Amino acid sequence: xxxxxxxxxxxxxxxxxxxxxxxxxxxxxxxxxxxxxxxxxxxxxxxxxxxxxxxxxxxxxxxxxxxxxxxxxxxxxxxxxxxxxxxxxxxxxxxxxxxxxxxxxxxxxxxxxxxxxxxxxxxxxxxxxxxxxxxxxxxxxxxxxxxxxxxxxxxxxxxxxxxxxxxxxxxxxxxxxxxxxxxxxxxxxxxxxxxxxxxxxxxxxxxxxxxxxxxxxxxxxxxxxxxxxxxxxxxxxxxxxxxxxxxxxxxxxxxxxxxxxxxxxxxxxxxxxxxxxxxxxxxxxxxxxxxxxxxxxxxxxxxxxxxxxxxxxxxxxxxxxxxxxxxxxxxxxxxxxxxxxxxxxxxxxxxxxxxxxxxxxxxxxxxxxxxxxxxxxxxxxxxxxxxxxxxxxxxxxxxxxxxxxxxxxxxxxxxxxxxxxxxxxxxxxxxxxxxxxxxxxxxxxxxxxxxxxxxxxxxxxxxxxxxxxxxxxxxxxxxxxxxxxxxxxxxxxxxxxxxxxxxxxxxxxxxx
Ligand SMILES: C[S@@+](CC[C@H](N)C(=O)[O-])C[C@H]1O[C@@H](n2cnc3c(N)ncnc32)[C@H](O)[C@@H]1O
Numbered sequence: 001x002x003x004x005x006x007x008x009x010x011x012x013x014x015x016x017x018x019x020x021x022x023x024x025x026x027x028x029x030x031x032x033x034x035x036x037x038x039x040x041x042x043x044x045x046x047x048x049x050x051x052x053x054x055x056x057x058x059x060x061x062x063x064x065x066x067x068x069x070x071x072x073x074x075x076x077x078x079x080x081x082x083x084x085x086x087x088x089x090x091x092x093x094x095x096x097x098x099x100x101x102x103x104x105x106x107x108x109x110x111x112x113x114x115x116x117x118x119x120x121x122x123x124x125x126x127x128x129x130x131x132x133x134x135x136x137x138x139x140x141x142x143x144x145x146x147x148x149x150x151x152x153x154x155x156x157x158x159x160x161x162x163x164x165x166x167x168x169x170x171x172x173x174x175x176x177x178x179x180x181x182x183x184x185x186x187x188x189x190x191x192x193x194x195x196x197x198x199x200x201x202x203x204x205x206x207x208x209x210x211x212x213x214x215x216x217x218x219x220x221x222x223x224x225x226x227x228x229x230x231x232x233x234x235x236x237x238x239x240x241x242x243x244x245x246x247x248x249x250x251x252x253x254x255x256x257x258x259x260x261x262x263x264x265x266x267x268x269x270x271x272x273x274x275x276x277x278x279x280x281x282x283x284x285x286x287x288x289x290x291x292x293x294x295x296x297x298x299x300x301x302x303x304x305x306x307x308x309x310x311x312x313x314x315x316x317x318x319x320x321x322x323x324x325x326x327x328x329x330x331x332x333x334x335x336x337x338x339x340x341x342x343x344x345x346x347x348x349x350x351x352x353x354x355x356x357x358x359x360x361x362x363x364x365x366x367x368x369x370x371x372x373x374x375x376x377x378x379x380x381x382x383x384x385x386x387x388x389x390x391x392x393x394x395x396x397x398x399x400x401x402x403x404x405x406x407x408x409x410x411x412x413x414x415x416x417x418x419x420x421x422x423x424x425x426x427x428x429x430x431x432x433x434x435x436x437x438x439x440x441x442x443x444x445x446x447x448x449x450x451x452x453x454x455x456x457x458x459x460x461x462x463x464x465x466x467x468x469x470x471x472x473x474x475x476x477x478x479x480x481x482x483x484x485x486x487x488x489x490x491x492x493x494x495x496x497x498x499x500x501x502x503x504x505x506x507x508x509x510x511x512x
Pocket of ligand 1: 019047049303320328350
């Protein structure tokens with residue numbers, strides 16, 4: 001599959017979520033380990049990729065995630081809505097709000113009404129204003145005192161907006177007492193709060209959910225987190241023009257940032273959501289009425305206490321948080337707060353390592369304890385002799401050891417280690433030297449293997465001999481095939497070689 005085909009589109013492009021796994025890769029595992037009608041569970045379901053792929057393949061699914069916005073996104077991504085009603089609802093919101101919100105950005109210039117689309121702010125000063133006029137099209141001008149006044153003292157009062165306090169954490173650039181509302185200009189708060197107010201009046205729950213996600217999907221682009229890219233030229237002659245950056249991670253408000261017209265952002269996001277909704281209809285509308293209630297069980301809760309019966313799941317695929325890599329809940333607070341979902345979060349249950357000042361208990365010990373509880377739950381609900389796959393990306397020897405020991409502690413038996421290709425849009429690439437540029441998927445069988453502790457075998461001579469033997473028999477093998485072979489042989493015997501040593505030795509031997 002070409003890289004461009006792997007970028008997320010349609011259903012998977014509706015809303016950002018960190019750590020989405022490539023759907024086409026996940027579907028291969030579902031096909032491999034289950035049959036139609038089986039139940040697939042992902043107890044860290046995030047935006048729901050596993051569940052959507054399961055449903056596409058005529059399986060049933062169980063999804064759990066602690067993050068309310070993730071569960072809402074997963075739900076919306078599996079629910080068909082009436083597209084006409086969706087469009088009518090958007091038209092009604094536009095009718096009511098477009099003119100009003102745009103009036104926050106309208107400036108008279110030489111007797112003509114102009115609409116500001118983008119402002120570049122630096123230290124509270126409007127450096128550059130991009131605007132358009134009915135007659136002359138798009139243009140750029142310097143900012144003036146009028147722009148400052150219009151932005152900081154909008155002529156319309158805001159409706160409700162969140163003032164939740166973000167967790168102070170330098171890793172994601174949150175300072176003491178920083179609020180969600182501090183991420184937006186007063187003008188953006190007015191526009192967004194009026195849109196939210198209108199969305200909350202929508203009667204149909206499914207349609208309302210779609211618009212709630214349209215709003216949260218709009219937040220990053222309407223916030224002060226949008227940095228300015230400078231220096232790229234369109235062609236040799238052209239002056240380098242400022243370009244709009246996009247939010248990736250953290251709450252860093254750059255010294256120089258964009259402020260983008262709220263209505264434009266909302267409308268553009270709606271167009272993108274509409275494409276996703278069309279795909280959802282295409283995928284699921286052939287299903288008999290009530291398929292969601294019958295085939296999908298989705299819980300906003302913790303993977304350490306899943307409200308389903310013992311031995312009721314045929315296959316588990318999980319992609320749990322990797323230690324401190326992404327602070328899912330802290331990062332999602334901007335979204336959850338706007339939908340008033342932040343009060344429901346059970347922060348103490350999050351499986352994460354966080355450096356936040358008020359989350360000191362979120363350390364390695366807590367992480368390991370909760371992840372182990374999540375494994376115990378998987379053991380309880382998975383039918384005997386069925387399979388359990390986990391996405392994993394790490395080259396640290398001890399983390400490999402801890403993870404493999406988690407599986408063996410619950411009697412799981414190793415079945416397969418497969419590399420999982422990164423999605424083209426993943427930003428969490430592992431760029432360290434010698435890194436294998438893949439995630440792995442570790443698959444284990446729910447057997448009753450004898451409980452045992454795996455130990456490192458630190459014998460490089462033996463390792464080299466084993467790799468030579470494997471490569472002699474299979475010269476076509478890549479590093480992961482060698483790892484697989486070594487693990488399959490070693491784990492039942494209670495040992496593994498250090499992954500870093502395997503990678504190094506393979507590099508040496510494969511070169512020669
Ligand atoms: C790597 S992400 C999963 C992303 C997912 N594969 C997707 O396609 O979007 C890990 C998820 O674990 C969730 N999480 C963290 N602690 C949890 C817990 N105790 N129970 C359930 N989910 C949890 C996070 O909210 C996050 O959505």
